[in-house]
Amino acid sequence: MNEQDKLLKARDRFIDSMAKNMSLYGITHSVGRLYGLLYFSEKPMTLDEMKDELGMSKTSMSTAVRQLQELNMVEKVWKKGERKDLYQAADDWYESFSALFSTSWRTGISLNISTINRSLKELRALVENPETSDEVKTSAVLDIEKYQYALDYYDWLNRFVDSLESKEIFDHIPKKE
């Protein structure tokens, strides 16, 4: 094996490991590999270059790249005289980490919160209604406690995401040891 091959093999090994890891965050192995390819590429790449490099269809590259763009892990680059779209890997992984979670979590959290509030409102009406049987009332009171607990939790989660978005998290867990 020549020296160049050694370098490429080392890259490949790491890219694969990284892609496996990303599947924990809901990123496909293939999409993860594409990110790795772009991360090590010295120049921005076109869809055709990606498809040749990874041996996949151009359509897959197109959708994968869009996915990575939505996660702020890849950005489009403009180059004069170049007709094709060029893409490069975003190099701030801490930023990507924050963005990944804020983006995907925020919506879910607020949906959950409004669902809880709606249910809470209904249950409180139930408890205050004199026609409600005692049996149902005690159940309702128990449920209200559980909703309240959940509400507190989602509030915490929201503040957690806040600290990611605001980079405050890096005050508590600094980047360099």
Place this chain on the structure above:
Amino acid sequence: MNEQDKLLKARDRFIDSMAKNMSLYGITHSVGRLYGLLYFSEKPMTLDEMKDELGMSKTSMSTAVRQLQELNMVEKVWKKGERKDLYQAADDWYESFSALFSTSWRTGISLNISTINRSLKELRALVENPETSDEVKTSAVLDIEKYQYALDYYDWLNRFVDSLESKEIFDHIPKKE
């Protein structure tokens, strides 16, 4: 609709919302629903009760419950005179949150770190080898920087997980507002 139904409908609505949310963490909608069922259940449940309640197979309940146990979101309960296994929802969501991420992330992180270290070692040998061409050498030097960056990032991630596991995170982002 009677009062009891209102209560159940409110539960159902929230459970569904919660289960959808959980899919972001890699938990299936069905498994999420099972957790919700157990969360609101006033008593620990058997596999048969779960399957009747959710209209699914007993096998599915068995695997789902095991999954939730591995995530420390559900625990087996012993009750005298009861032949069947009983399960109840773990009620500390902050604990579950921490456990979920520590468990699933730790392995991946350390795998990545050792992969990087292996690649770094090889590349350094490459750079120090007088037979390596200058072209490959410059590529290797660039790659080494990228590996180093990744290494720093995974170190940060490790410390992040540390602060989840040690509950230190709650010093920075307190549970109650």
Place this chain on the structure above:
DNA sequence: TAGTTCGTAAAGTTTTAACTGTACAAATTA
């Protein structure tokens, strides 16, 4: 204007994951 090239939508195929039914080992009961 007609002919290319590029990116992506849409439909079709393949692969993977979720779920079910059957079967069986272990524990329990008679």
Place this chain on the structure above:
DNA sequence: TAATTTGTACAGTTAAAACTTTACGAACTA
């Protein structure tokens, strides 16, 4: 000991996701 019950492994099926091929509009080129 034989007969039940309980939980789960395993194989098979169904549902979902990933990926490819085809096709086409938009932008560029001659």
